Amino acid sequence: MLGENKIREITDQVLALSKADQTEVIVNATESALTRFANSYIHQNVAENDVQVRVRVVYGKKIGVASSNDVSPDALRRTVETARAIAQLQREDPEFQSLPAPQTIQRVEAFVDQTASFTPEQRAHVVGVLCKKAKAQNVVAAGAFSTTATETAVANSLGVFAYHPGTFADVSTVMMTDTGSGYASFTHQDARQVNAEALANEAIDKAVRASNPIALEPGEYTVFLEEYAVLDMLNFFGMLGFTAQAMQEDRSFLKGKLGEKVMDERVTIWDDGCAPNAIPLPFDFEGVPKQKVTFIENGIARDVVYDTATAQREGRPSTGHSLPAPNSMGPYPMHVFMAPGDTPKNEMLKSIERGIWVTRFWYTRPVHRMRVLVTGMTRDGTFLIENGQVTKPLKNFRFTTSYLDALNNVRAISRETKLFYNEWGSASRVAPALVVDGFRFTGVTA
Amino acid sequence: MKDITARALNIAQVRGAAYADIRVVSRDTQRIAVKNGKVEALQQDETQGFGVRVLVNGAWGFAASSRLELQHVEHVVTQALAIAKASALVKARDAHLGPPVDITESYETPIKINPFTVPMNDKITLLLKADEEMRRVKGVKVTRAEMAFVRENKLFASTEGSLINQEIVESGCGIVAQASDLQTREEQVRSYPNSVGRHQQTRGYEFILEQKLVENAPRVAEEAVALLSADQCPSYDAATIILDSSQLALQIHESCGHPIELDRVLGSEAAYAGTSFLTPEKLGRFRYGSEFVNIVADATVSGGLGTFGFDDEGVPAQRTEIIRNGIFVGYLTSRESAQQLGLGKSNGTMRADGWARPPIIRMTNVNLLPGAWEVDALIADTDDGIWMETNRSWSIDDKRLNFQFGTEMAWEIKGGKKTRLLKNATYTGITPQFWQSCDAVGNEKAWIVWGTPNCGKGQPPQVAHTGHGAAPARFRNVRVGVIK
Numbered sequence: 029m030l031g032e033n034k035i036r037e038i039t040d041q042v043l044a045l046s047k048a049d050q051t052e053v054i055v056n057a058t059e060s061a062l063t064r065f066a067n068s069y070i071h072q073n074v075a076e077n078d079v080q081v082r083v084r085v086v087y088g089k090k091i092g093v094a095s096s097n098d099v100s101p102d103a104l105r106r107t108v109e110t111a112r113a114i115a116q117l118q119r120e121d122p123e124f125q126s127l128p129a130p131q132t133i134q135r136v137e138a139f140v141d142q143t144a145s146f147t148p149e150q151r152a153h154v155v156g157v158l159c160k161k162a163k164a165q166n167v168v169a170a171g172a173f174s175t176t177a178t179e180t181a182v183a184n185s186l187g188v189f190a191y192h193p194g195t196f197a198d199v200s201t202v203m204m205t206d207t208g209s210g211y212a213s214f215t216h217q218d219a220r221q222v223n224a225e226a227l228a229n230e231a232i233d234k235a236v237r238a239s240n241p242i243a244l245e246p247g248e249y250t251v252f253l254e255e256y257a258v259l260d261m262l263n264f265f266g267m268l269g270f271t272a273q274a275m276q277e278d279r280s281f282l283k284g285k286l287g288e289k290v291m292d293e294r295v296t297i298w299d300d301g302c303a304p305n306a307i308p309l310p311f312d313f314e315g316v317p318k319q320k321v322t323f324i325e326n327g328i329a330r331d332v333v334y335d336t337a338t339a340q341r342e343g344r345p346s347t348g349h350s351l352p353a354p355n356s357m358g359p360y361p362m363h364v365f366m367a368p369g370d371t372p373k374n375e376m377l378k379s380i381e382r383g384i385w386v387t388r389f390w391y392t393r394p395v396h397r398m399r400v401l402v403t404g405m406t407r408d409g410t411f412l413i414e415n416g417q418v419t420k421p422l423k424n425f426r427f428t429t430s431y432l433d434a435l436n437n438v439r440a441i442s443r444e445t446k447l448f449y450n451e452w453g454s455a456s457r458v459a460p461a462l463v464v465d466g467f468r469f470t471g472v473t474a
Numbered sequence: 475m476k477d478i479t480a481r482a483l484n485i486a487q488v489r490g491a492a493y494a495d496i497r498v499v500s501r502d503t504q505r506i507a508v509k510n511g512k513v514e515a516l517q518q519d520e521t522q523g524f525g526v527r528v529l530v531n532g533a534w535g536f537a538a539s540s541r542l543e544l545q546h547v548e549h550v551v552t553q554a555l556a557i558a559k560a561s562a563l564v565k566a567r568d569a570h571l572g573p574p575v576d577i578t579e580s581y582e583t584p585i586k587i588n589p590f591t592v593p594m595n596d597k598i599t600l601l602l603k604a605d606e607e608m609r610r611v612k613g614v615k616v617t618r619a620e621m622a623f624v625r626e627n628k629l630f631a632s633t634e635g636s637l638i639n640q641e642i643v644e645s646g647c648g649i650v651a652q653a654s655d656l657q658t659r660e661e662q663v664r665s666y667p668n669s670v671g672r673h674q675q676t677r678g679y680e681f682i683l684e685q686k687l688v689e690n691a692p693r694v695a696e697e698a699v700a701l702l703s704a705d706q707c708p709s710y711d712a713a714t715i716i717l718d719s720s721q722l723a724l725q726i727h728e729s730c731g732h733p734i735e736l737d738r739v740l741g742s743e744a745a746y747a748g749t750s751f752l753t754p755e756k757l758g759r760f761r762y763g764s765e766f767v768n769i770v771a772d773a774t775v776s777g778g779l780g781t782f783g784f785d786d787e788g789v790p791a792q793r794t795e796i797i798r799n800g801i802f803v804g805y806l807t808s809r810e811s812a813q814q815l816g817l818g819k820s821n822g823t824m825r826a827d828g829w830a831r832p833p834i835i836r837m838t839n840v841n842l843l844p845g846a847w848e849v850d851a852l853i854a855d856t857d858d859g860i861w862m863e864t865n866r867s868w869s870i871d872d873k874r875l876n877f878q879f880g881t882e883m884a885w886e887i888k889g890g891k892k893t894r895l896l897k898n899a900t901y902t903g904i905t906p907q908f909w910q911s912c913d914a915v916g917n918e919k920a921w922i923v924w925g926t927p928n929c930g931k932g933q934p935p936q937v938a939h940t941g942h943g944a945a946p947a948r949f950r951n952v953r954v955g956v957i958k
């Protein structure tokens with residue numbers, strides 16, 4: 029950890045070195061470690077330490093960006109110079125108006141010292157419990173346990189300075205018999221909250237029950253989607269639909285639908301970078317405070333996230349969802365929440381006469397963006413439900429279905445929700461479990 | 475840098491490591507992106523650091539830092555040693571690397587034009603011109619054109635005496651046109667030369683010039699617009715399909731390249747990427763494909779994105795047979811996994827994503843060798859089929875059996891001719907059944923080593939750049955279309 033003072037020294041140096049009309053600097057410091065296990069032992073075990081400095085300079089309407097992970101004074105000078113040289117070669121951006129001016133940024137506590145200082149022995153202890161419990165039940169354990177401390181800072185020559193330190197621990201495990209597997213994961217700011225016994229029990233129980241699966245004909249079924257599967261839906265809505273760039277480029281399923289009912293009336297989905305119990309980041313990579321943005325309110329499409337560029341195009345303020353400049357993705361919701369329902373998870377099965385229990389999805393990809401049509405596989409615990417009870421393990425299915433249709437065909441939403449961290453995109457998500465009708469399975473695996 | 479490597483190896487050995495290696499890596503990336511007539515991104519990124527891998531008490535530890543300072547080396551090596559000792563607390567077997575590897579050599583990607591010295595203005599002008607050509611076409615909503623260049627310098631040193639210097643250079647580019655119809659809520663894209671943003675090779679700027687982005691731009695944009703009103707690809711239980719070489723390259727990547735990774739086979743990736751249906755008892759006897767299917771893993775092929783001098787264990791680049799006349803005969807291996815399965819020496823496929831991650835088994839260039847067919851003759855020989863071109867979506871299960879791909883564009887073939895443009899085409903199948911149904915492979919005239927710059931694997935995640943040589947090929951009895 030560098031600490032706020034040391035990081036401010038770096039941003040001050042960069043801003044002093046730059047002679048540009050406007051300058052922005054992002055500092056990202058990471059200390060992370062990950063213990064990986066397979067075949068019920070630790071086979072990979074790593075740690076890394078990095079500090080990235082990204083400089084955006086503006087000369088008139090010409091913009092250049094350079095980055096480096098060398099923070100020595102000489103290197104900072106070189107990075108500023110590279111950014112300047114690039115800006116000189118750039119064409120003018122007629123749309124560019126200004127970097128953002130300072131706004132008040134809420135401080136959100138999200139740093140747990142004990143996570144930052146978690147040791148390889150502590151991680152090995154947790155993994156040891158998982159592996160030991162697996163051996164005792166004759167299953168094979170695999171998975172990973174990571175602990176991460178990050179510091180994110182954004183400063184610009186208009187006076188913005190934003191700093192946020194955060195930690196999180198993320199553990200996931202797949203337990204396997206010869207013919208079946210089960211999954212469990214847990215994410216928390218505080219690594220001490222990891223309950224290895226509970227995780228092992230959840231995944232082992234599922235693996236044992238999933239053994240000797242039978243093949244069931246693909247087709248449309250009522251599905252019980254655990255939080256792990258609903259997470260995937262939130263990822264796709266976030267990526268494909270909930271951004272101003274997707275709207276402006278006529279490829280969002282919400283295009284032309286704001287104010288209309290697009291999902292079941294019990295569905296409410298929003299982004300909140302300041303929610304204290306998730307993995308918060310209270311500002312974006314332009315130093316703009318993150319607003320809470322409601323995408324879907326009781327089934328009605330409300331709004332999407334903006335960065336400065338997409339907001340200026342529509343004459344409105346940024347919602348604070350920029351990624352580091354320059355990026356081709358546009359704004360991005362990093363903290364998506366889906367509201368819980370009123371049914372306890374363990375009672376949701378009751379209403380299902382015949383259906384399929386899905387633990388999680390795997391290798392999902394969009395097939396048609398505007399319809400949020402997605403294909404993927406089920407994985408690590410797929411079961412037949414008959415008369416309100418799980419009866420038989422099933423071979424994994426391929427599905428090709430519209431997630432938008434799925435959230436229109438909701439039968440029940442669980443009272444409980446679960447927090448996830450997604451390493452691709454540094455995103456956190458909070459999802460309930462769902463019962464959905466008419467979910468389309470299009471194939472089954474060998 | 476050699477003072478850093480020497481110090482790290484010395485500390486590791488003195489403190490009890492049975493084996494240690496260190497990689498000092500610096501990577502420069504340049505990216506230029508044009509969108510809708512505007513230069514959206516101009517950026518130059520550099521990252522540098524070192525990673526130390528140690529074997530203590532038969533268990534692995536790895537630590538990496540961006541601080542390339544002699545005083546900092548001891549801290550990082552100490553961290554790696556402590557991690558290895560923690561690994562040993564939950565150990566089932568000792569890691570063995572087999573016979574030592576002791577190589578002092580260097581390698582540089584052969585390039586004709588250094589992309590980092592080509593004036594930025596030339597690059598921007600070329601992309602803006604391609605973009606303009608696309609935007610001329612009525613009905614196009616979004617146009618993109620981009621270039622990316624990578625230069626990676628790495629120094630590898632091990633306690634077995636290896637000292638290897640390499641410089642790998644990559645050049646990539648691509649254009650995309652998107653068209654939307656809000657009435658029908660249809661949205662279509664066309665990409666060139668490949669989707670996922672670009673096609674890329676280990677070559678210099680000459681690669682960019684050969685792609686002829688500007689010349690292809692009008693066609694790409696016209697196809698995107700034409701697809702909006704094209705017929706939906708029908709569904710068939712058993713159709714004949716011909717895949718263009720870039721789609722086939724991804725098919726090879728997903729359904730051959732990944733399941734032959736020996737770490738997956740041995741369970742190392744079980745919790746994340748998954749395992750493999752190509753289990754060890756199948757080696758040398760399993761019929762993976764038809765007699766026309768011959769696949770090699772070749773880290774020596776010119777220009778491939780998986781082409782290098784030495785892997786990240788210092789093992790020389792090799793060409794390994796994977797599928798011979800349809801029979802599965804080889805895996806991608808590392809020193810430890812080859813030893814574990816009794817396969818002798820590693821075939822050199824351990825690759826790390828930069829300085830901060832440890833090497834894991836990765837594809838090099840997994841190539842389908844050319845067959846006998848002229849592409850025109852292959853189409854003419856097809857009475858009733860579908861030509862599918864340029865990947866749009868891809869998905870495959872965790873054992874690499876059940877796959878489904880969608881392509882940007884398809885053509886119905888009737889009586890040996892492309893007759894009708896089709897949109898939203900998908901095909902799906904089970905890996906060995908699919909490859910066993912291959913009855914014709916295009917010849918070397920249509921053979922291209924495609925670059926896949928976005929292969930994800932491992933925890934923490936690593937992105938690898940892999941290559942896949944392919945020519946168009948024909949498959950029978952394939953299930954087509956699942957979209958209602």
Ligand SMILES: [Zn+2]
Pocket residue numbers: 727732928929930
């Ligand atoms: Zn891949």
